Amino acid sequence: MSLDVALRHRFPAAALDLAFTAPLGVTALFGPSGAGKTSVANAVAGLLRPDSGHVRLNGRTLFGPGVWTPPHKRRIGYVFQDARLFPHLTVRKNLLYGAPDDTNLAHIADLLDITPLLFRRPTHLSGGERQRVSIGRALLRMPELLILDEPLSALDAARKDDILPYLERLAGEASIPILYVSHSLAEVIRLADQVALIAKGRLAGFGTPEAVFSDPHLAAHLGPRAAxxxxxxxxxxxxxxxxxxxxxxxxxxxxxxxxxxxxxxxxxxxxxxxxxxxxxxxxxxxxxxxxxxxxxxxxxxxxxxxxxxxxxxxxxxxxxxxxxxxxxxxxxxxxxxxxxxxxxxxxxx
Known part of the structure; x- marks a missing residue:
């Protein structure tokens, strides 16, 4: 299972021009704010239609010459920076929103340790709990790819420490590619199998965390304390x-x-x-x-x-x-x- 991406798109003040293949496991889209990480994620998910290129998931062309698959048919789970839960629904109903059935509900709830929360409403959850519910909802849609776009950026340090073990567990158990968008060095090193280093809309480097962060030629793109x-x-x-x-x-x-x-x-x-x-x-x-x-x-x-x-x-x-x-x-x-x-x-x- 893999994700093959080649994107070219011009924005008013910048351009996106890059290509990479993300294998099974966690591929981190890493770089400073404004580098183009979320634009790549949106293009893969179908929330942005690039000028040219292609997006292929497990051999299926989602975007390419003459091909455009709408977002709801791409079988991609997307977790945003904020949980975006329905406040009037219980956790259980939020989890099952868009899911084909409840077959995997117990497993996902156990994986993310949210079983005791199933009959609460989102207003009675902490930020970390809401984000775990959002991840669970994405997984229950049985996606072929999971995108996590800065999932911890809205949380304080304590809540980040709470949720990281669940993301580690998810990374270890998931049998699909995961795109993890982040500018946090600690999160990327902890979770990623591969790192796509993005700078000014281009792919500056790609490889394991060990290779990318120890490459002197990439130091200028990594920042003063990342090399x-x-x-x-x-x-x-x-x-x-x-x-x-x-x-x-x-x-x-x-x-x-x-x-x-x-x-x-x-x-x-x-x-x-x-x-x-x-x-x-x-x-x-x-x-x-x-x-x-x-x-x-x-x-x-x-x-x-x-x-x-x-x-x-x-x-x-x-x-x-x-x-x-x-x-x-x-x-x-x-x-x-x-x-x-x-x-x-x-x-x-």
Whole structure:
């Protein structure tokens, strides 16, 4: 199952011109506000008719030369930023609105933990609960594709933390492609199997989160704090002082993270949070000092993005000044030690 997209459309002040294929799993449309992410989602759903191109879902042409399938016949579930529930209907009736039957109601309600809410009305739900009901309604229509357009943007931090585990569970169980529109780095790294990086209406990069966020050539499109490594691993131990031991391709990391043994995790290590030394330093407070080798260097003004390989082919980025790179004598192949100042946890259930 896959989604094949090629779109060209001119707006009064901008243009959309991109193509990608989204496989089974979660493909994040990532980029800054105004990049064109929602326009792509609307074109796929049939809410925008592009000037040219095509949209093919599982081999079915929904849009192309001489073909236009109206939105209600595309078998696409769309979840907007706001839940858009009917206030006069119960949660159960909202869920079943547009559904062919109630065969999957119990499963979807259990998946999203909304079974206790079935006979409430939307006015008696929290923002996170309303959004879970909206997702459930989209799923019960038995779609071939699910689009989630900034589904957490209207929620506060606590509500986002509440709903993310349900989105993770959905991503793990869904047997359809999912387009996840977001400008949140943490959400995309946590949920996405593939990332379509969109900048000014064009596809700047496409690939796994590990590949996209560690590509120095894409750093200018990612923003000042997005470039860095995405590291997958799992917790192998909890030390007596509360530090978690996480096994990764770059070696074991020791971090103050509240996660259980056996828990799979993703870590994001920003380029700014990696220091470099030619010899292993002593007397530092940093707990994670790893041998690495320089792959290449990319000058960006007064700074340099240094791409490293660490452990078993783990890519790591470090942003240092050009002066520091010269003083260290950095060049492709040079051995160094990478000192990790911090790493942000992205839990995976």
């Amino acid at each position: 860095g490594a995405v590291v997958s691993g799992h917790v192998t131990g909890q030390d007596a002082d509360g530090l978690a031991v996480i096994a990764t391709k770059m070696g074991d990391l020791v971090l103050p993270l509240p996660v259980a043994v056996g828990q799979p995790v993703r870590l994001r290590i920003m380029a700014e949070d990696v220091l470099l030394a030619r010899a292993r330093p002593e007397g530092l407070s940093a707990l994670n000092i790893l041998p690495a080798r320089v792959l290449d260097l990319h000058a960006q003004g007064a700074t340099v993005l240094v791409r490293l390989t660490c452990g078993t082919d783990q890519i790591l980025l470090a942003r240092i000044t050009g002066r520091s790179a010269t003083a260290l004598g950095l060049a492709p192949g040079a051995p160094v030690h990478a000192i990790l100042k911090s790493a942000a946890l992205v839990v995976q259930s």
